[in-house]
Amino acid sequence: MADTFPASHGDMSRQSNSHDNNRDVPKPSSSNNNNNNNNNSHGEFDSIGRHGFMDARNSHQQNSSRKRNNRPTFWQRGPIAPSMSWRDQSRLAEMGSRNSYDIPDDVHGDAAGRRPQSTGTQPNAEPHWEKGGKWRSRSNKSVPPVRALAAYSDVGVQDEGNLVTSIVGTCQDMCPVCRTIAVAELQPSDVRPQHVLWETLQYLLEMTDRRDCTFESVHAFLFDRTRAVRQELSMQCIANSQAITMIEEIVRFHIMSERELQEQIAGLRNDADSQLNLQQLSKSLLTLLNLYSAVEAEASSGWAHEAEFHGYYVLLNLGDRGHSKAEPLALWFRRVRSLVLQAPAFMYCRRVLRCYRSGNYKGFFDLAQKASYLQGCLMELYFGEIRTLALRAINCGGYKTHPFLLGDIAELLLMKEDDTEEFCKTHGLITCLDKGQLYLTAKQTTFSPSIQTFRHQCSLISRKRAPTFFQEIVGVRDKN
Amino acid sequence: MAYGGYDWNRRLGDYISSVADALNSQNGGQLSTLISVSRGSYCNVVAAGLDQNKGQDVNRLSRQLEKVAPLGEMLGQHMRCMQYFVNRRFVDSYNALEKSANAFLQEFRNWESAWAMKALHTVAYELRTIAEMADKEMASNGKIPDKLKGAGSFLMKVFGALAGKGPKRVGALYVTCQLFKIYFKLGTVHLCRSVIRSIETARVFDFEEFPIRDRVTYMYYTGRLEVFNDQFVLADQKLMYALVHCDPLKKNNIRMVLKYLIPVKLSLGVMPSKLLLERYGLLEYKEVIQALRTGDIRLLRQALQTNEDQFLRSGVYLVLEKLELQCYRRLMRKIHIIQKQKDPGRAHQVKMDCVLKALKWLNIEMDIDEVECIMAILIYRNYIKGYFSHKSKVVVLSKQDPFPALTAMT
Numbered sequence: 078m079a080d081t082f083p084a085s086h087g088d089m090s091r092q093s094n095s096h097d098n099n100r101d102v103p104k105p106s107s108s109n110n111n112n113n114n115n116n117n118s119h120g121e122f123d124s125i126g127r128h129g130f131m132d133a134r135n136s137h138q139q140n141s142s143r144k145r146n147n148r149p150t151f152w153q154r155g156p157i158a159p160s161m162s163w164r165d166q167s168r169l170a171e172m173g174s175r176n177s178y179d180i181p182d183d184v185h186g187d188a189a190g191r192r193p194q195s196t197g198t199q200p201n202a203e204p205h206w207e208k209g210g211k212w213r214s215r216s217n218k219s220v221p222p223v224r225a226l227a228a229y230s231d232v233g234v235q236d237e238g239n240l241v242t243s244i245v246g247t248c249q250d251m252c253p254v255c256r257t258i259a260v261a262e263l264q265p266s267d268v269r270p271q272h273v274l275w276e277t278l279q280y281l282l283e284m285t286d287r288r289d290c291t292f293e294s295v296h297a298f299l300f301d302r303t304r305a306v307r308q309e310l311s312m313q314c315i316a317n318s319q320a321i322t323m324i325e326e327i328v329r330f331h332i333m334s335e336r337e338l339q340e341q342i343a344g345l346r347n348d349a350d351s352q353l354n355l356q357q358l359s360k361s362l363l364t365l366l367n368l369y370s371a372v373e374a375e376a377s378s379g380w381a382h383e384a385e386f387h388g389y390y391v392l393l394n395l396g397d398r399g400h401s402k403a404e405p406l407a408l409w410f411r412r413v414r415s416l417v418l419q420a421p422a423f424m425y426c427r428r429v430l431r432c433y434r435s436g437n438y439k440g441f442f443d444l445a446q447k448a449s450y451l452q453g454c455l456m457e458l459y460f461g462e463i464r465t466l467a468l469r470a471i472n473c474g475g476y477k478t479h480p481f482l483l484g485d486i487a488e489l490l491l492m493k494e495d496d497t498e499e500f501c502k503t504h505g506l507i508t509c510l511d512k513g514q515l516y517l518t519a520k521q522t523t524f525s526p527s528i529q530t531f532r533h534q535c536s537l538i539s540r541k542r543a544p545t546f547f548q549e550i551v552g553v554r555d556k557n
Numbered sequence: 558m559a560y561g562g563y564d565w566n567r568r569l570g571d572y573i574s575s576v577a578d579a580l581n582s583q584n585g586g587q588l589s590t591l592i593s594v595s596r597g598s599y600c601n602v603v604a605a606g607l608d609q610n611k612g613q614d615v616n617r618l619s620r621q622l623e624k625v626a627p628l629g630e631m632l633g634q635h636m637r638c639m640q641y642f643v644n645r646r647f648v649d650s651y652n653a654l655e656k657s658a659n660a661f662l663q664e665f666r667n668w669e670s671a672w673a674m675k676a677l678h679t680v681a682y683e684l685r686t687i688a689e690m691a692d693k694e695m696a697s698n699g700k701i702p703d704k705l706k707g708a709g710s711f712l713m714k715v716f717g718a719l720a721g722k723g724p725k726r727v728g729a730l731y732v733t734c735q736l737f738k739i740y741f742k743l744g745t746v747h748l749c750r751s752v753i754r755s756i757e758t759a760r761v762f763d764f765e766e767f768p769i770r771d772r773v774t775y776m777y778y779t780g781r782l783e784v785f786n787d788q789f790v791l792a793d794q795k796l797m798y799a800l801v802h803c804d805p806l807k808k809n810n811i812r813m814v815l816k817y818l819i820p821v822k823l824s825l826g827v828m829p830s831k832l833l834l835e836r837y838g839l840l841e842y843k844e845v846i847q848a849l850r851t852g853d854i855r856l857l858r859q860a861l862q863t864n865e866d867q868f869l870r871s872g873v874y875l876v877l878e879k880l881e882l883q884c885y886r887r888l889m890r891k892i893h894i895i896q897k898q899k900d901p902g903r904a905h906q907v908k909m910d911c912v913l914k915a916l917k918w919l920n921i922e923m924d925i926d927e928v929e930c931i932m933a934i935l936i937y938r939n940y941i942k943g944y945f946s947h948k949s950k951v952v953v954l955s956k957q958d959p960f961p962a963l964t965a966m967t
Contacts, residue, residue, distance in 0.1 A: 314699075314700075316699060367701065371696070371699060371701075404744030404745065404746070405744075405746060405785040406875060407784075407785055407872040407873070407874070407875050407876075408741065408744045408746065408785075408872055409744060410869045410872070410874060410875075411869060411870050411871075411872060412744075413869075415866065418865070418869070430875075431878050431881075434875065434878065434879055435878075435879060435881060435882055435934065436934045436937075436938070437927070437930060437931065437934065438930055438934075439926050439927040439929075439930035439931075440927055440930070443927070467930075467933075469937060470930075470933040470934055470936070470937040471933055471947075473933075473936060473937045474932065474933045474936035474937055474943075474944050474945050475933075475944060475945065475946075475947065476944045476945065476946040476947075476948075476953070477944075479946040479947060479948045479949065481947045482947070485947065489926065489930075519944070
């Protein structure tokens with residue numbers, strides 16, 4: 078998507094060319110003037126684990142053949158988000174975290190082939206990249222799936238010197254988030270304390286509104302880093318109201334990005350990416366729900382957003398297929414507190430569930446119109462299914478000589494008329510034109526379930542979004 | 558030492574001798590009684606005896622046992638488990654129990670006959686019970702509970718040991734039921750699948766050979782699983798099996814089966830009698846049934862709301878919600894009957910407006926489109942035979958058998 082090329086593109090290329098191949102000490106390429114303080118605190122590069130590693134890489138015979146595409150070295154490109162080494166290409170799916178730099182062979186990996194970074198201590202884990210960290214974005218000329226794209230942060234570098242790097246600020250120190258730490262090697266200095274995690278998260282979430290890079294790349298970046306934040310929260314067994322707020326925000330981010338990504342790269346998006354995002358969404362949601370019961374709320378009315386998120390759980394599991402790993406909703410309901418059961422947000426989601434299970438498509442879409450933005454995002458996951466059911470029912474029960482006006486169907490199912498026509502076509506149903514209007518005749522025997530998953534953008538839902546992503550995620554915050 | 562102290566010591570010694578006797582004489586029943594923890598009477602003896610002495614005595618005692626019978630290690634851990642249990646340290650108790658069970662299982666695998674089956678069952682029961690208590694303790698200390706999950710994995714191992722050919726397989730169903738209870742408590746019911754597959758498809762198991770008590774429990778849980786998957790015909794079969802084979806004196810068990818069987822039966826169009834509800838104290842279903850009989854959707858919703866907590870706790874709420882479609886069907890039927898009385902020739906044509914009016918009278922807010930949607934779904938799902946016209950907003954019922962029997966549908 079060349080049109081989303083960042084404005085700062087030009088700057089980048091200038092900078093990268095200025096790098097010197099012979100440089101021993103790495104310097105972040107986003108060398109803004111006000112970034113001098115970064116050089117000292119890049120403890121990583123000074124640390125023992127890194128001594129001479131780049132040299133070894135350059136001089137080692139076998140390594141040179143492992144350089145992918147003979148790309149410019151690390152120093153020329155500048156620090157990039159941890160890219161996967163060539164070894165891990167085949168293990169894309171398991172590599173939830175893009176974590177390894179091209180590190181020499183003598184650092185042992187864990188079972189999944191991931192290698193721990195031996196970063197030094199982080200004297201203070203302040204996000205350095207806040208201070209003028211530069212953004213780069215990726216050119217999406219080839220449109221590979223989001224996950225792989227994020228992982229191959231140096232993909233496209235071979236494009237005639239067009240700058241394509243991935244997102245990360247200058248701060249390599251913050252890349253504790255990028256590594257996989259074998260639990261045995263974990264040190265207190267490797268993990269960020271709560272207040273740092275909070276700052277980190279706020280900074281990350283503000284990135285969602287950046288206009289100089291695609292949402293896709295933002296999402297990929299945040300995907301890993303929010304996961305790391307969650308991991309570090311759980312590693313330290315932090316369970317308090319701030320932790321709850323943090324995870325609430327992360328869940329909202331996942332819900333929102335599911336839809337936003339769908340909107341922006343409709344049709345081109347990999348199903349696997351969607352799966353990954355939804356997987357992390359349900360994991361974070363489950364963690365959150367556990368926290369709600371584990372931690373005592375200060376207010377007697379419980380946690381402010383508890384009902385909202387229980388509602389999201391219901392919406393996420395509407396389908397509740399028996400073969401999935403999730404607990405059947407019937408069992409899950411047992412554990413929900415009465416306070417939550419009666420809350421309006423939760424009652425709304427229960428009504429949605431009722432409509433879904435009865436097949437009441439009209440009721441379902443009526444409720445969808447009343448949904449909040451995030452609820453709409455989740456409900457949209459089931460739109461295709463319900464629409465198919467509606468077509469089926471109409472086709473089955475309609476009167477043969479009284480064809481259904483397509484415009485009415487479109488209105489019913491919250492689609493545009495053209496989309497509805499297309500939708501019918503993919504299901505093997507033919508529409509007929511009569512006096513300038515399209516009709517669907519009933520009792521067609523050619524109905525077949527559609528193989529493609531259609532995601533028609535529903536503008537109704539888009540309209541409900543808050544002005545900025547950040548606002549949507551963070552919501553109304555009490556001043557504390 | 559005071560006389561009391563000596564007494565505990567001696568009683569502990571007696572206990573160990575009884576265990577040794579049971580092992581040597583291969584008396585499964587006695588062994589089972591002796592190692593029972595939560596339901597047993599020997600805990601206090603053991604705990605008191607151990608409390609009096611230092612910890613190293615446990616090892617001495619178990620070595621003492623080793624000389625006469627092979628389960629010294631197991632007993633040592635088991636006695637610790639009992640001691641922790643009496644002191645209400647459930648997490649430690651569970652940990653010790655798991656070690657003890659491990660040792661026991663290893664020995665059990667070597668024994669040819671199934672004489673120790675009852676003891677193994679006791680161990681399985683204790684694992685589950687004490688794990689539950691341990692989880693509660695962990696949760697109250699702010700940790701994420703995982704002992705019950707561990708018990709589940711361990712019992713799978715036990716199941717594996719029993720699931721082969723030979724005399725031991727009769728005991729497998731009991732362990733299966735313990736596993737079911739664990740998985741239902743944890744909500745990880747998808748794990749039941751593998752066990753069920755082993756029981757139902759493997760040729761080594763002849764279902765009727767298992768003890769009846771286990772069979773009833775097994776059918777009860779598998780029936781409930783079918784309910785979760787909306788497979789009401791299968792659920793009906795299994796729960797009926799449980800009901801029929803259940804001991805008629807065990808009223809509580811019958812009540813539990815009925816609690817799930819009634820919603821299933823209702824979904825299939827079979828109504829229980831009032832007498833049944835009264836006899837087994839299931840009056841929460843009374844209004845639901847009345848609503849279904851009269852097609853009163855408002856009453857159905859009210860009934861669900863009044864007993865919401867109860868229905869949610871038992872997990873039948875979602876099934877009952879689905880009965881609303883049946884209610885609509887009943888309503889349509891009533892309208893049809895009334896129309897037949899007025900004008901038999903055109904009775905089969907029901908204006909959607911009419912349905913709308915009826916619903917309004919029941920204080921249910923709906924627009925004509927939603928009514929049409931409901932009609933479409935009723936036809937699609939075979940609750941009603943006929944068709945609807947979008948243009949004229951009319952439902953035309955089939956002249957023959959417009960309301961097929963509910964039992965005819967899956």
